Amino acid sequence: MLALIDEHPTSDAIALDPDQLHPSPFSLTIYGDPAAEVDDLIASIREHGILVPLVVAAPGPEPKTWEVISGHRRLACAQAIGMVEVPCQVRQIPEGEARRTAVLEYNRQRRKTFSQLMREADALEQLWGAQARARRRANLLGSDHTECRNSDDRTTGTGRTDAAIARHLGLGGKDLYRQARTLWRMAASGDARAQSGVDQIDRGTRTIHAAYKDLRRRDRFGSDFRPTPYDVWTFRHDRAFGIPHPGSIPPALVAHTLHYYTAPGALVVDPMAGGGTTLDVCQSMGRRCLAYDLHPVRPEIHPHDVRLGLPPEAQGADLIFCDPPYHTMLAARYAPDSIAMAPLSGWMEFLHDLARHAFAALRPGGYLALLLAAQTEKDIPAGFGYIDHAFLGYEAARRAGFQPERRISCPMDGAYLPQHVRRARTEGRLLGQVRDLLVMRRPSRSMEGEPFDLASAGNGSV
Ligand SMILES: C[S@@+](CC[C@H](N)C(=O)[O-])C[C@H]1O[C@@H](n2cnc3c(N)ncnc32)[C@H](O)[C@@H]1O
Structure with a gap:
């Protein structure tokens, strides 16, 4: 592709006023706003000036402004620090396909995020597709168009295009490119989990292959679910379900709740x-x-x-199914208006309101599943060793009219960093891992209003 660029004549470097330059709209769509990426460059330019000239396309007749082909970050720095001229090398690159090709080529050595690479891939698919169509037309028209006919045919056949794009982007083979493309297209269609996968790859916290595998495991509980028959549920997180969020829970906890307390097609509400x-x-x-959530992070959450x-x-x-932020634990990671910030009295009041609202919304015979951890690490009232939130939740639900169905132990797996564990060992402290899923039932219509306490229930009559 470099040959394509070298075809366009170039000038010696000249000095141009930054106001006479405009960014390439194509570059902005692919690589985003350059002003967001100048932190590392601005100090160097302030100290040493711009050492490598920008590459700009010679302007058309009017208005006389030069389109930047390479050097958008340098231009953003120059504008930010008020430089009055910048060194530029002017190339005669015609508008359209040639200019887009030049932008991609000049950016070939830049370190790119996954999103930038995939936007490049979209552009290459389009550019190469158009070139392939032109070649096919030339072949049909005959020998006058030999120049087109003999050009490189990397776009013949989808497989070869994928392999060529993968090679061009440095993504490895076509299989990895196809995984990347599936993820990218699902994200573009608005799929929140695919978007979160793309985000994680951009930040370097997930590989393309791992994010793609997450997509493939999405029906895991539909096709291959073997519920545990015990009432101790210790499960791992699985990034195929939910997007990263403070206090997110292992999906198998939800899957078991659905399995034991709902039928297919049931209406489940997570407030x-x-x-x-x-x-x-x-x-x-x-x-x-x-x-629902106070601060939704996905379009499907209202x-x-x-x-x-x-x-x-x-x-x-x-x-x-309700997984409230456990009182003040992790509170700093939630918004200030979250219930996580409430003092203990406000939190207890909240549990009572929640139980009343849940009772009113459930059908008779429906279930409230409340996930609550015992509080042991901070904000414990004087004289208390811990706060038993499951017990508080039980009281609130009973007072709202619920019957107890089950208390399931769901220990918090991996909640502590190695340094916390080491410190607890030296200080001789017990780390809290107790968390319970309290399942309470709204009585069926025939039992509504009946007194319900252990003293009046009698043996086996509950
Ligand atoms: C522990 S997180 C839920 C995590 C979730 N189960 C998951 O796996 O990702 C608790 C959520 O409650 C939300 N929240 C806090 N106060 C709320 C309120 N008053 N109404 C609705 N949502 C609230 C927070 O924004 C937070 O997203």
Whole structure:
């Protein structure tokens, strides 16, 4: 491709006023706003000036401005520090395909994010596709167009195009490129989990292959689910469900709750949905799900403050799955208006309101599943060794009219960093891992209003 660029005549470097330059719109679509990436460069340019001239395309007749082909970050720095001229090398590159090709080629050695690479891939598919069509037309027209006919044919056949693009982008083979493209296209179609995968690859916290495998595991609970028959649920996180979020939970916790307490097609409501683990597991297991959060992070999660009750469309739910932020634990990672910031009295009041709202929204016989950890590490009232949130939740739910169905132990796996563990060992402190899923049932209509306490229940009559 360099040959294509070398075809365009070049000048010696000249000095141009930054106001006479404009960025290439094509470059902005592929690589984004250069002003967002100048931190490392600006100090150097302030001290030493611009050492390597920008490459600009010779202007058309009017208005007389030069389009930048290479050097968008340098131009952004020059504008930010008020330079009055910048060194530029002018090339005669015609508008259109040749200019787009030149932009891609000049950026070939730049360190790029996954998104930038995939936008390049989209552009290459288009450019090479257009070149292939031109060659096919030339072949049909005969020998007058030998120049086109004999050009390189990397775009003949999808397989070869994929391999050529993968090679060009430095992505390895066509298989990895195809995985990248699947992920990229799903993200472009608005799929929140694919978008989160792309984000993680951009930040370097996930590989293309791992993010692609997450997509393939999405129906894991629908096709290959072997529930544990025990009431101790210790499961691992799985990034195929939910998007990264403070306090996100292992999806198997939700899958087991759905398995034991709902039927396929049931309406499940998660009023504090976070990264959307419940939403994704419901999709995998064929349950309908309505998800809400004070600060939604995905388009399928609707903004709603559960302190106001549950929205009308959630009425008649079969299951309400609720994973509140456990009082002040992790509070700093939630928004200031989150219930995580409330003092203990406000938090207890919240549990009572939540239980009342859940009772009102559930159908008779429906379940409230409340995930609550015991608090042991901080904000413990004087004289207390810990706060038993599951017990507080139980009291609140009982007072709202719920019957106890089950208490399932869900120890918090991997909640501590190695340095926390080392410190606890030296200080002789027990680290808290107790977390419970409290499952409470709204009584069926025939039992509603009946007194329900252990003293009056009698042996085996509950
Ligand atoms: C522990 S996180 C839920 C994590 C989720 N289960 C997951 O796997 O990603 C608790 C969520 O409750 C939300 N929240 C806090 N106060 C709320 C309120 N008053 N109404 C609705 N959501 C609230 C927070 O924004 C946070 O996303």
